[in-house]
Amino acid sequence: MSIHWVNEAASFNDSDGFGAVFGSQAVTARLVVEAAIQGWAGAIENFNYADGTNDFKLTVNMGSDKNTGASAAFASKVDANHKPMAGTITLGAGTDGHGAGYFLDPTPFESSEFQGTVINAYAANATAGGPADRLTDLFTIMTLELTHEMGILDDPTSSGSATPTTICRTPIKPTPPNRASCGRTRGRTSSPCSPRTTPARTPATATRCTPRSPRRERGHRQQPHLLRVP
Numbered sequence: 001m002s003i004h005w006v007n008e009a010a011s012f013n014d015s016d017g018f019g020a021v022f023g024s025q026a027v028t029a030r031l032v033v034e035a036a037i038q039g040w041a042g043a044i045e046n047f048n049y050a051d052g053t054n055d056f057k058l059t060v061n062m063g064s065d066k067n068t069g070a071s072a073a074f075a076s077k078v079d080a081n082h083k084p085m086a087g088t089i090t091l092g093a094g095t096d097g098h099g100a101g102y103f104l105d106p107t108p109f110e111s112s113e114f115q116g117t118v119i120n121a122y123a124a125n126a127t128a129g130g131p132a133d134r135l136t137d138l139f140t141i142m143t144l145e146l147t148h149e150m151g152i153l154d155d156p157t158s159s160g161s162a163t164p165t166t167i168c169r170t171p172i173k174p175t176p177p178n179r180a181s182c183g184r185t186r187g188r189t190s191s192p193c194s195p196r197t198t199p200a201r202t203p204a205t206a207t208r209c210t211p212r213s214p215r216r217e218r219g220h221r222q223q224p225h226l227l228r229v230p
Contacts, residue, residue, distance in 0.1 A: 003041045003056045003146075005033065017062035022099040028106060029099070029138060033060055035108035036142035040150060050080035057086040058149060060142075067092040068101040068136035072148040087149040091141070103135035 008030065009015045018026040037058065047054050057077070069092045075084030095101040103126075105113065113132040116125035126132035 001041065001044060001046050001054045003037050003058055005037060005060055006057045007059050007061065016060055021062040021093045021097070022104070025099060025104055028104045029102075032105055032108050032138045033142050035105075036139050036146060039143060040146045044150070047083065047085075049083060049085060053085075056084070056149070058146075059086075059088040061088065061090050062093055063090040064097070065092045066095055066097050068094060068141070070141050070145050072145040074149050075151070084149060084151045089142070089145045089149065091138075101136055103132040103137045105132070105137070105139055108139055 007015045014020055018029050022029045071090045074087035077086040079085055113127055113130050114124055115127045118124045
């Protein structure tokens with residue numbers, strides 16, 4: 001099973017637009033995206049697509065809007081059981097069009113920059129005065145949008161044309177080999193509901209997903225992040 005970032009730039013091009021936006025930090029930004037992808041790939045054992053394939057094709061582009069939000073357009077392809085097989089995430093270009101306002105975690109497999117106030121058992125703020133303080137965490141934004149790409153709607157009872165409602169989601173931080181699993185996962189502080197439990201590592205079941213217009217996630221001034229416990 002894989003989630004394949006199909007337009008990730010190579011050394012000789014900028015097919016994803018990260019170079020134009022992040023400049024010298026483009027490689028770091030791409031590694032953060034890859035970490036979010038690995039998190040979801042580790043939560044899904046098998047897509048069980050009707051045609052026997054097991055590869056979700058993901059397109060991630062930098063947009064031109066000057067913000068730290070994102071939109072997820074899904075699904076550009078579904079299988080016979082209406083499971084999403086491909087989709088596109090477009091990220092804002094930062095508040096200045098060149099990546100300002102984002103926190104690009106240089107160590108996306110650990111969360112030492114997020115040891116601020118614990119919001120609940122699943123979320124904590126960035127360390128006050130630390131490198132992530134008052135910035136939009138790119139890892140969180142990517143993980144939230146991947147939630148939609150995997151076919152999880154804000155309101156699973158709604159149709160594709162319904163107005164989205166707010167829920168809490170449970171992003172999954174990848175764990176390096178031979179490291180203990182995380183004890184807490186990052187979530188949003190602005191939602192009034194309690195975070196959901198981490199998706200189990202089980203084969204995906206047939207879920208009917210209706211394509212819909214892109215949803216925009218506006219960046220928060222301070223994104224909660226995962227905390228690890230011994």
